[in-house]
Amino acid sequence: MLSPKQRVFIEAGRKEFVRNGYGSSSIRTIAQEAGVSLSALYYHYKNKQDLLLAILLDGVDTYDAVCNAELARVGDDPVEQIRAFVKGNVIFRTQFPEQGRMIATEVRNLEPEGARLYEERRRAGRRRIRDIIDRGVAQGVFTTKYPDDCRRSILAMVSAIANWYDPAGPDDPDEIAERYADLSLALLCPTITGGEGDRR
Amino acid sequence: MLSPKQRVFIEAGRKEFVRNGYGSSSIRTIAQEAGVSLSALYYHYKNKQDLLLAILLDGVDTYDAVCNAELARVGDDPVEQIRAFVKGNVIFRTQFPEQGRMIATEVRNLEPEGARLYEERRRAGRRRIRDIIDRGVAQGVFTTKYPDDCRRSILAMVSAIANWYDPAGPDDPDEIAERYADLSLALLCPTITGGEGDRR
Missing domain, CATH: 1.10.357.10 (Tetracycline Repressor, domain 2)
Incomplete structure (x- = not known):
């Protein structure tokens, strides 16, 4: 189960990836979108790749x-x-x-x-x-x-x-x-x- | 009809885009792959976007x-x-x-x-x-x-x-x-x- 915070990150990430594609997406924009600092995001997901995997697995769920x-x-x-x-x-x-x-x-x-x-x-x-x-x-x-x-x-x-x-x-x-x-x-x-x- | 040179560019571009995705692809790598200078590539395609369109239209052809x-x-x-x-x-x-x-x-x-x-x-x-x-x-x-x-x-x-x-x-x-x-x-x-x- 995702925590409410993880859900916010996943939704912000999904929005950015859908808009710009993974390659052109910025983890900084995702943090802004989620209304948190970059370090708060990095606390949960070690990099953009890690967030991508979490988003895809959430889709499968x-x-x-x-x-x-x-x-x-x-x-x-x-x-x-x-x-x-x-x-x-x-x-x-x-x-x-x-x-x-x-x-x-x-x-x-x-x-x-x-x-x-x-x-x-x-x-x-x-x-x-x-x-x-x-x-x-x-x-x-x-x-x-x-x-x-x-x-x-x-x-x-x-x-x-x-x-x-x-x-x-x-x-x-x-x-x-x-x-x-x-x-x-x-x-x-x-x-x-x-x-x-x-x-x- | 594509010229033989355009065909080389299109194939090099396709290879790079398929490998890395458009966002992460570099026009410099494509020129290298095609064995030409960056300016030779720019002579035919004004930017990465222009090359992408040419590749997609070639696919439709x-x-x-x-x-x-x-x-x-x-x-x-x-x-x-x-x-x-x-x-x-x-x-x-x-x-x-x-x-x-x-x-x-x-x-x-x-x-x-x-x-x-x-x-x-x-x-x-x-x-x-x-x-x-x-x-x-x-x-x-x-x-x-x-x-x-x-x-x-x-x-x-x-x-x-x-x-x-x-x-x-x-x-x-x-x-x-x-x-x-x-x-x-x-x-x-x-x-x-x-x-x-x-x-x-």
Whole structure:
């Protein structure tokens, strides 16, 4: 759990990194933004890299919490679980856009040690959808021949929502979640007319 | 068309930007990498920003060339065109990974004037898949209720190939293109059992 002070630093850092990118961001500006002295910031995070890692891990925490909350609402039917997983992802992309953007653009700025820690956390998260798909395939509910590509495609599709979603626009997150759950299930349950068999 | 000299600068710049990110990249290192003096580089590109724009537009040129070449091989059947479009995208992501990475991560570093020029070019490119999908929907070949989400999803799915594709790995680009064309058509032609109608 983050302390209230850490939360302030993480939010100030995220704001600055999203605005200027990691390379061009200044730890001094982040301290100003957070309303603290540079040394107070250095007391909690030993450098800009350390703060970047904390921000990214906080993003993963948020993502995990949102997905797990949606999955907790449903039983163990793989179709329902895909709907819940997609909904969690849509909530993350629409309600926490800056966390999502950090993950999309700044992970590559992690140094090896941080990259390893981050990758470990992400791997655990990716297991969530992999397990749902594996169970659906084992039960014959998901008929796709390409479960790995489906998994990657679903993750890519929902991530891309961040590129066009506009909180002031006409699209309601619940409706988006419905549509992307439908699309995800179209990938997982194709039919002879719906692509996989259709090699005209 | 780029002159051979411009091509050298663009490749040196791309290498440095991919390695360090735009913010942390140095125009001096790029000149060294290109084997020219800083003033020779400045003769062609007035600053780092100008070079970034040239690199991104070169990436779009490559993308357009690859997609158009694939589309030129097929007639006007929307299913064939989706297969060709996806194949062009897979070729771009697997054969030109650095161009793809630049587009994925550095567009946000364009200043307003460059961003406007770049966006104009991209908009023209996006029209390509939009037109194919519109025609397929009009002909009743594509039965999706969500053509816009399909378009965005297909673009996201094929872009994400760059995240896992390994030229030394077992996956052959032609096979990947087949799989992602199948998946794209599964999105565009869903059936009652395949997602959209399946609201258990």
